[in-house]
Amino acid sequence: MADAVNLEEMATTHDTLVLEGPDGVGKSTLAERFAVQHGFRVIHSPRTPDHLDLATRYREILSGAGRILFDRCFISELVYGPLHRGRSRITWSEALDLAESVINRKGLFVHLTAPPPVIHQRLLDRDGESVGLGEVAALVTGYQRVFTTLADYTKVLTFGTTTLELPPAG
Numbered sequence: 001m002a003d004a005v006n007l008e009e010m011a012t013t014h015d016t017l018v019l020e021g022p023d024g025v026g027k028s029t030l031a032e033r034f035a036v037q038h039g040f041r042v043i044h045s046p047r048t049p050d051h052l053d054l055a056t057r058y059r060e061i062l063s064g065a066g067r068i069l070f071d072r073c074f075i076s077e078l079v080y081g082p083l084h085r086g087r088s089r090i091t092w093s094e095a096l097d098l099a100e101s102v103i104n105r106k107g108l109f110v111h112l113t114a115p116p117p118v119i120h121q122r123l124l125d126r127d128g129e130s131v132g133l134g135e136v137a138a139l140v141t142g143y144q145r146v147f148t149t150l151a152d153y154t155k156v157l158t159f160g161t162t163t164l165e166l167p168p169a170g
Contacts, residue, residue: 016107040069
């Protein structure tokens with residue numbers, strides 16, 4: 001976990017931000033804040049239909065110009081894919097290739113995390129329903145594993161969002 005995370009510095013020193021973590025951890029809240037305050041174009045990546053090539057989709061986005069903030073991206077497929085379908089539709093080789101593209105765009109990977117009960121309650125408050133606490137715990141663990149591996153290749157900032165209100169950027 002990062003010691004004094006300075007969100008303002010993160011937003012001003014990178015042209016590409018990848019915000020990842022389970023549903024309910026605060027990705028969209030932080031993405032909206034960075035879009036308004038720092039001019040990022042937010043790309044929210046909902047579940048991509050099975051017939052689409054994920055790696056190609058993200059390569060095309062990353063080849064574009066301007067400041068980009070991913071509110072979920074290819075990293076999530078490495079977590080949700082195995083849990084929901086028994087396999088990921090993106091290989092680690094493709095993920096590392098895409099990570100290199102993020103890095104080449106002055107990018108940073110941000111792993112947002114919170115304890116499973118906090119995430120579970122946020123989902124209930126936001127949506128009126130939630131996956132079970134066991135599945136939330138499996139997602140938190142899955143993201144921890146993926147980011148531990150990714151950290152062998154690039155810098156990953158881990159940011160705890162335990163409080164229900166994220167601190168203001170800056």
